[in-house]
Amino acid sequence: MSDQPAASPQGILSRHDERYQVTMYRRVGVEGAHALESYRAAGGYEAARKALTTMTPAQVIDEVKAAGLRGRGGAGFPTGVKWSFMPPPDGGPRYLVCNADESEPGSFKDRYFLEDDPHQLIEGMIIAAYAMQVTFGFIYIRGEYYEGYQRTWEAVKEARAAGLLGQDILGTGFSFDITVHRGAGAYICGEETALMNSLEGLRANPRLKPPFPAAAGMYGRPTTINNVETLTSVVHIVSKGAAWFAAMGSEDSKGTKVYQVSGPVKRPGVYEMPMGATFRELIYDFAGGPTVEAKAFIPGGSSTPMFPWEDRFLDMSMDFGTLAKNGSMLGTGGVIVIPRDKCIVDALYNLVRFYAHESCGKCTPCREGVGHWLPRMYQKLVAGLGRPEDVDLLENVVGNIRGTAFCPLADACVMPVQASLKWFRDEYEYLAANGRPKYQKNDWWQA
Amino acid sequence: MKVVVNDIELDLAPGTSAIDAVFAAGDDVPYFCSQEYMSPIGACRMCLARVGSPRKDRDGNWILDEETGEPKIFWFPNLMATCTTQVTEGMVIDTRSEAVKNAQNSMVEFTLINHPLDCPVCDKGGACELQDRAYEYGDGLSRFEFDKRRSEKHHELSELITLDRERCIHCKRCVRFFEEVPGDEVLDFIERGSHTYIGTVDAGLPSNFSGNITDICPVGALLDASSRFRGRNWEYDHTRTTSMDDATGSAVIVDARTGRIERVKAALNPDVNKTWIDDGTRFGHEYVDSPDRLTRPMVRRNGELQPVTWPEAAAYVAERLKGLSGKDVGIVLRADSTLEEGVAALALAEKLGTGQVDHAPRPAGSLLPSRPATLTDLATADAIFVVGDVTEEAGILDLRIKDALKGVTPPELLPHGVPIADLRLKERMPRRAEILTVAAPYRVDLMRHAGASHLYPAGGEAELFRALTALAGGGQLTDEQRAALGADEAAARQLVDRLRSASDGVLVVGGFALARREAAEAARAFARAVGVKELLVGPMANSHGLELLGVLPSHERYAFPGMLQEAKALIVSHLDPAKDPDVAASLKERELLVVHDMFLTETARLADVVLPARSVYEKDGTVVNLEGRFLPVRAAPVEAGQAEDFTGVVRYLGEALGERLEGRSVRSARRVLKRRLELDLAELPDNGVIPRLKARPAPKVTTREAPAAGGNVLIAPSMARVEYLHRNPHLNAAVGGPKLSVNPADAEGLGVMDGAEVRLRVGGVWRDAVVRVTEAVPAGLMTLPALPEQGVGLVQADLGSLVVDQVRLEVAS
């Protein structure tokens, strides 16, 4: 695409840095960007050509490793390393799955990729497939994203017709095809092994690990699962080089990342930034700052423990290491701003209800604790029927769930609860003692 | 592999699960979702423990603890489910620390928040894993103050199984059972999260093994509908015995209370049935408690059967025998009589000096193969060829064949027994269907799981085996031979090649082939030609043993059918030949007819003397299963009036004849058997033994081939034994009566509809049946489940005799 800028010794940490440019999200929102013609006109599929014609699979993996790309689906696992877990080809089928289930509250970046720039994703998948010598790919799109599903299918068909998918891609002898699969509304399908079960037509409960997908994934065959954004990033790593990517970001988190802001801010939406940009830059400089007084923010999707609205947290760098050090996670980079007037207990009730609704029911602490007990405890508190002891009981029950469940969903529910208790216990206690919330606003709906 | 469990050091095989390590150390850890012989899934989280292991540095050396100099233990950050954790070298497992205790207590608390705690009215009370674990590992306190989940309390999953949805703790054992063991996915979780419940939309839970879920449900959610509310666990007498329901000799527990059998459950025999039984075995016991059981001997006086005492009845028989020559007496036992009863029959025959002694049903071919396979051989085979409908003949064979399809060898036993979590087992494991080929004259259930199926013409078993043997010999097939294969020649060649190249191939020969000597011999020749072991499925529980013992006529002319025509006096145990009106007419001509049975059968009605018989649950004795395994049978404490087994009959008759005959009691029979077999049957372990027998009695008879088989109805095996079906109300309701299976084309020709109740004369016998119209049987053939005296095979039905009952069609308005 554009020329490769020289790597900076300093690294690009801010979107205010002149060297930074919006890359992956450049074409989102542009009329007609989803069509092959438009994508090609913007230099599309040149990265795939480059990879397939000038690089060996191992070189592609090395490039991704050198770029320092970490998974954008939430866990941040180094992508190149994950790819290298695939066993050597044995002649049997191998699969690549794109995780486009995006169901984490506060996350909505992948949706626009699918609707507005599906070819970029397909190109990323071709490169990834080539790197791992994969024969077949799936894009698992959550059921609600029907437009994204249709657009992506159209794009796959266009790409097939243009010889970009199917047998002998670009005359290189490499063959790879993609199927687009529509989910039907279940958050757990974002968890990679549950996703595979769903894709195989089974109930979407998570699977036991080991075996890990690379050893036995789809239909028991070697499989790699990556998020939409992860695969999209690969296009630019290949086209602009690992050094370009690695020039951006902090020590342990490289490259450009697509962040999201929601809640009461002036310009909620999606912003591509270098990793290592701060929350303040995102929320104030780009999203225009809160429209009402804010008291907290969730840093990376509903599963990540929240921070109070304090300078020391707003000035934190949005990268994997910094957030982990501060007791939270980068997650999907979906920031939710919580206004002062939203009772924190009510906000958490909303989230707990979400996890209760989404618990798959496989294991006891999640099914009974998250799925049944917690929402009732919150309901009682929010209804003003709580007693002061209820806060301790809540804390204790939540502590009993922590770290005992089969998959991370239960922890994704209880860690934010624990964080809310850590920072805003006063609101819980006030509510439990007085039967009414400390802060309350009645109508959030705009005329 | 060195593992430390709570300071106890163990040496365990790699691959062992941490939960088994804990039990192997003699310690305990609670669990709900794990279950012997099924995949561990880590769902209940009850088995959490603190687990750590040493690590190696880059150079491959153990990282040492600076203080102790020992390898440093790195603890996993979270507690681990021990059932899904594999032990590694040096692993340390702690199940006793505060953190673990707190987790155990929390999991009990979570499990109980939605559990109804209706233990006082729950059938599982006193034998409930949840109840036990809650006492041991919970702190008896509930902090949950909200409404529990409300759900259906008495949901009939089928006629045989009732589900209480509120009690379910979502361990998934039942769902996994259906998928992993029989492969019939007829039960599943519905909905998700805390709304998840167990359910089905496959009416009647179509599986032959559904009852097992009532054994493995850790709580009282799944209950055997036939025994529901019949008693509390501590009130039952539990008798561990061997099922006499079919030739596999499955281990069962018979639970009786106040002289009644309330239920039959599966017991563990790792070499035979593991912990599973089929539904026929489980639910087929109710007939024992029928009110019309015979309880006293009777003698015909003035044309009426009148109650007498045993000595009176015996004296009467002795008196009547006096006028007869001994060799005019025929004695016949049913093929599920014990070895001890066989000894008694032989002793009586010897005393009377008759060679007319037999057991029935008895196949024309011998059941003693030259290269016998065991059930473990079957379960570990790499190529299996089944000829027949073994699922119906001996259900456990079906499951052991499915074991082989998974390709996992039976687990090594640990100090605590079968591993609780065998990590080699997985949910939805791939099955090696290609190793299994099934041949039958109609579409049998096992074909759903087979890589290839042959549908050969009924009665064509000999031709099938000969054609296959010809292929094995490299020969070209004639058109007739090709037709006999019931599959295309390429598939047959593949079968032959697979069997020949297999290192552990097994040929399973069912009743259809064994029914004719010609076919049985052709099967044997084929097995030899391709070099596989044989498993021959006898028609009843002790068919193998009675042949081994030689409860056989001195000449085929004196076999049961001949005896019925020629013997002047007949002693018949548990058989009802008079169902055939022609036989009945001929029986009336006998000078003496003694019937030993549980019910006043057609034959008993004609008898001069009727002796009350014990059911299979009321005897002590020994059976030999199809592998040649000697298995102990033990009497459950059931009220059976004055009923006796055949040793009792011989005891009384001997006394009346003035002699203490051998075999006059189980003990006396065992003395004989000890002498003959050098085997002390009183000492037989629960799981039985397959002895290397020195003396194998030479068959006394040279069997005469029956007239060439032919006919339009195939008498087929049935898991639910039809002779008692109407006395087994639950099983009868589930099965819906004996089925006459008819191809749609034939149904049209006959003018019968699915579900029609019909009566017709088949092989001489009047049979009631319910029509099942199905593509599973080919046009021109009908199948009907066998009565014991009939055996299986083709017979002629008089279609002109068909009576169709008035059919009531219920049309939804």
Place this chain on the structure above:
Amino acid sequence: MIELETTTPFFQDKQEVVDEILSRYPEEGRRSALMPLLWEVQRAERYISEARMHEIAEIVGITATEVKGVLSFYSTYHEQPVGRYHIQICSTLSCALAGADEMYDHLVNELGIVNGETDAEGRFSLQKAECVGSCGTAPVLLVNDTYYERVTKSRCRHLLEALRRDEMPEPWRERGGDNEGAEKATPFGGAEGGEA
């Protein structure tokens, strides 16, 4: 013989549809066709009856129980018919902070049905949904498969009016953030705009 089965199989005359769906997946993955087949039925019939479960089970080679186990796992397959306009309202945090709860109350008043219900006419049904990925353009309504985002009170009113006339307005596409201006939000139908 008497024909007791009264419903015609859904896929009876749609073999190409079935074949196309099966062709999307590798051979070993026949069962993967389950979800697309369910979608096919639901898009046509607005729910999946037990008869359809048996039919799909047959196609995929599994039991009807497994089909039910799978479809009931998801929030968006229905076992009861829903309205011609099935309205999902996202109720998760970002939407709640933009007034989803008030919007829900409004819909309940307007439509006379609550979460999970279908009106007597079979026109509307209402379902609370969890985060549908429209947090930046909250609050959001989904009508069948179409997103209506940044639904203000007046937009909501217009939308319901249109649906009552059996018109599905064009959705107003918004991206928020950087691309706010790319495709400027216009109220549906170009009609009067209740702007956010």
